[in-house]
Amino acid sequence: MCSETTRYRDDEVAILLAGVGKTFYRYERPIDRLLLQFKALSGHARFDTISGLKPLDLTIRRGEVVGLVGRNGAGKSTLLQLVCNTLSPSSGEVTVNGKIAALLELGSGFNPEFTGRENVYMSAAIAGLSRRQVQEKFEEIHAFSGIGDFIDQPVKTYSSGMYVRLAFAVATSVEPDILVVDEALSVGDGAFARKSFDRIMALRDSGATILFCSHSLYQVENLCDRALWVEGGEILADDSPSIVIPRYEQFLLGESKQSHGVRESAAEEQRRVTPEGSARLLATTILVDGKAPDARYPAISGESTLEVEIRFASDPALACPGVAVTISTPSGQIVTSSGSWEEGVSLAREANGEGRLSICFPELALLKGEYHVGAYLFCERGLHSYEWVDPVGGFHVTQDSVARGVVRLPHRWQAHTPGSTPNG
Structure with a gap:
């Protein structure tokens, strides 16, 4: 065309x-x-x-x-x-x-x-x-x-x-x-x-x-x-x-149904050095109801709290970077994403340029299945990425209901009595 x-x-x-x-x-x-x-x-x-x-x-x-x-x-x-x-x-x-x-x-x-x-x-x-x-x-x-x-x-x-x-x-x-x-x-x-x-x-x-x-x-x-x-x-x-x-x-x-590629982190000794003119991810922690996710601690759909904490280091002479988190399916389809700069979140740093930020998803709306978490470090305006790791980790969601799909959207059922108007 x-x-x-x-x-x-x-x-x-x-x-x-x-x-x-x-x-x-x-x-x-x-x-x-x-x-x-x-x-x-x-x-x-x-x-x-x-x-x-x-x-x-x-x-x-x-x-x-x-x-x-x-x-x-x-x-x-x-x-x-x-x-x-x-x-x-x-x-x-x-x-x-x-x-x-x-x-x-x-x-x-x-x-x-x-x-x-x-x-x-x-x-x-x-x-x-x-x-x-x-x-x-x-x-x-x-x-x-x-x-x-x-x-x-x-x-x-x-x-x-x-x-x-x-x-x-x-x-x-x-x-x-x-x-x-x-x-x-x-x-x-x-x-x-x-x-x-x-x-x-x-x-x-x-x-x-x-x-x-x-x-x-x-x-x-x-x-x-x-x-x-x-x-x-x-x-x-x-x-x-x-x-x-x-x-x-x-x-x-x-x-292609292949998952997104994994960006390998640099050597640990390099991570201890504050980057000049740039920024880098130091660590990402995923918690489900306060515990590291594994087979013993799956997330429960509609009940569990998912928390992702990201530590970063950036050149103190630069504006504080922006952090983004994605949740995706194993096939690479992004289910949701959030960027700190889009939501007006102000990040704070130590004098050496290190900072920490976390995002919380209460009453997790995801339905049963495996999910991956990605971590991204952008400039303060979200225009270019300093570094990203996707997936950085994953978690499993279980549920009691037979609902199908990826996410449980807020909804309301209403039964109408015979003879009533559609909005009655």
Whole structure:
């Protein structure tokens, strides 16, 4: 299904795709690529085609923050590369109004033989900055990247995190009208992720158009005001994130019944050190009626109290982080979740940055079955996660009734006498 192009004034449109599609060719022999270029010989070429993106129409307005979700290979990166003009469309026309800066897949944009400094000047010049403008911004770019003396080393010696930090610093410093980010920030550490999202928020507040591709659905839902679900080279959904994300999650659940992966904790000796510029989970405790859950102490539906306590450590120089807890089924379907920042809960910390927070579920409304608990540590606005462990533990629920399902919702039965009105 293609998204329909809505009519906007020309000065409102940042990106316009009209019938844009992309087809890739796979050749049996190297010479087939050449034969295909000549009409007289094209019939002798041996190849097959792969549809990277089916023809579609798409309009993105100035100032919109659009998130792209979809599985690997769905066509998200192809769509972004067409917008950035690093790929040419096989059909249709792409129109981009404004200066664009892109942070695409790791490895693109920089010359690995050049030093970081040389790549900064080259990339900024390509983005339209004069040498004097680059000189004025260079110290800011260098400081934001945090790579220190490596700025004068060849980029090929950089780690993936150093590469992304410098590339992001350059892309956002040129004050783009349109910023495109394709999963690259996922390799950054927690401290840099925080700085990155602060800068993205600043660009959003200044009116920049942002295309943000991420597998972190939480980030898409919190950062974006519009979401596109791409699957099989098509846009299956184009709406607000609150509508698109649940549909996509339900699709993923139907595709795979496997549980969410477990994020392993760091070594205990590392946990004792207060993180600089970041935050981390220290411990999570699950209690059912005051006891650690096991086969001897199951939770009783409608009666037991479930308590989850989370200990964390964060850089005291940063704002106090936010904590979230999820309860899910073994298949990975989230039954409920709660974030401290959404409910206005103020967290307190010791002078060394350590803190503790607990959440209580009285008269547990879950019906019989196995359940998992996940613990998440976010920035104070809930935009990006410092660390998460899901599942961190589990518990079992029993019940006396024969009710089926996952949760017992508050309800009221009312019997009507014969001849009475429905509301009587």
